[in-house]
Amino acid sequence: MDITWKRKWIFWLLLAVMLLFLPGKTFAAEKESRxxxxxxxxxxxxxxKASLKIRHMKDYGVLDYEETVTxxxxxxxxxxxxxxxxxxxKITAYDEKVQKVCEGMQVVSGTDTRGIDGDTINIEYEDTExxxxxxxxxxxxxxxxxxxxxxxxxxxxxDVNIVNSTLSCYAGDAPKATAQKGDSDAxxxxxxxxxxxxxxxxxxxxxxxxxF
Numbered sequence: 001m002d003i004t005w006k007r008k009w010i011f012w013l014l015l016a017v018m019l020l021f022l023p024g025k026t027f028a029a030e031k032e033s034r035x036x037x038x039x040x041x042x043x044x045x046x047x048x049k050a051s052l053k054i055r056h057m058k059d060y061g062v063l064d065y066e067e068t069v070t071x072x073x074x075x076x077x078x079x080x081x082x083x084x085x086x087x088x089x090k091i092t093a094y095d096e097k098v099q100k101v102c103e104g105m106q107v108v109s110g111t112d113t114r115g116i117d118g119d120t121i122n123i124e125y126e127d128t129e130x131x132x133x134x135x136x137x138x139x140x141x142x143x144x145x146x147x148x149x150x151x152x153x154x155x156x157x158x159d160v161n162i163v164n165s166t167l168s169c170y171a172g173d174a175p176k177a178t179a180q181k182g183d184s185d186a187x188x189x190x191x192x193x194x195x196x197x198x199x200x201x202x203x204x205x206x207x208x209x210x211x212f
Contacts, residue, residue, distance in 0.1 A: 039137045043077040044087055047117075048094045050148035052101055055108075058156050071097050071148075082116060082144045094146060102152060110150035117145040157189055165194065 050071040056064045073094045078086050091114075126137040163182035175196040181189070198211035 039135070040140065041079065041137060042081040042140045042142065043079055044081055044084060044116075045077045045141075045143050046073065046075045046087055046090045047143050048073045048090070048146035048148075050094075050098045050101075050146075050150070052098070052148070053151045054105065055151065055153045056156060057153050059158055064156065069101050071101060073097070077141060081142075087144055091144075091146070098148060102150075105152040105154045107150050107152050110148070112146070112148045112150070114146040115144070117143045120145075155188060157185075160189060162191065169196065 048071075050069075052069045052071070054067050054069060056066070058064045071094070073090060075086070075090060078084055080087070082088075120141075120143040122141040124139040124141065126139060128135050128137065161181070161183040162179050165179040166176060175194075177194045179191055179194050181191065195212055197209040199207040200210045202208050
């Protein structure tokens with residue numbers, strides 16, 4: 001009699017343990033199944049601005065004047081993340097605009113930051129019914145932001161020192177380039193060309209170039 005009672009007690013104990021854990025496992029399985037069906041949709045807008053402070057320098061370091069040029073571009077939300085072709089095209093177009101403004105200048109200081117702005121991320125939830133289950137779609141609204149803040153210098157040289165140019169020639173001499181840069185700032189400019197002119201006297205008695 002004692003053995004039978006012990007067997008019944010063990011049976012009911014095992015059944016209670018199974019009932020205790022089974023609902024939790026079932027709920028967890030349903031939750032995992034439902035979450036697996038949830039979807040994520042990204043919406044990305046574009047916000048870019050460059051503040052370019054240009055320092056116009058004359059004669060190797062003398063500040064002439066300053067100006068600030070602003071380049072901006074933006075677009076509303078597009079369905080996709082930052083790898084979306086339209087967003088990448090916006091980034092490329094913005095960089096080209098900035099580089100065009102900076103032609104012939106040197107960046108001396110500043111920063112360029114770009115990427116998803118974490119402070120602007122907003123998540124909206126959309127619930128729909130599918131096969132008797134509630135499926136949640138998470139809409140991520142985010143901004144791809146670029147901020148370019150540069151200080152640039154544009155050198156304008158009004159006077160240079162050129163030496164060893166061939167200033168005298170005679171009939172029959174072949175043209176030759178002999179000019180050289182003769183100052184300490186020679187690395188800041190290049191000699192584009194040397195030109196020889198053939199001069200003849202015109203009808204008014206003045207010399208004029210007829211060939212180069």
